[in-house]
Amino acid sequence: MNNPCIRCGKQRIDGKSWKEKLGTSVITHTQTVCPDSECQKIVDKATADRIAKNDLMIKTKAEAKLAREKLLAAS
Numbered sequence: 001m002n003n004p005c006i007r008c009g010k011q012r013i014d015g016k017s018w019k020e021k022l023g024t025s026v027i028t029h030t031q032t033v034c035p036d037s038e039c040q041k042i043v044d045k046a047t048a049d050r051i052a053k054n055d056l057m058i059k060t061k062a063e064a065k066l067a068r069e070k071l072l073a074a075s
């Protein structure tokens with residue numbers, strides 16, 4: 001299985017795995033991590049930043065929508 005690290009290109013290794021119940025079946029998730037722990041930290045941070053930015057964008061959009069609706073209701 002080819003699963004290179006997005007940052008350094010090293011083959012990613014299995015990190016933690018956990019089981020999740022989906023209906024009647026149990027599926028096992030395995031998180032892959034970069035063998036270079038420093039690199040993995042940077043990747044983790046970049047992922048967290050991306051998620052935070054995305055959350056902020058969704059929130060900003062929702063607030064803009066609400067403001068627009070308020071404006072429409074007032075007119």
Ligand SMILES: [Zn+2]
Binds near residue numbers: 036
């Ligand atoms: Zn890496």
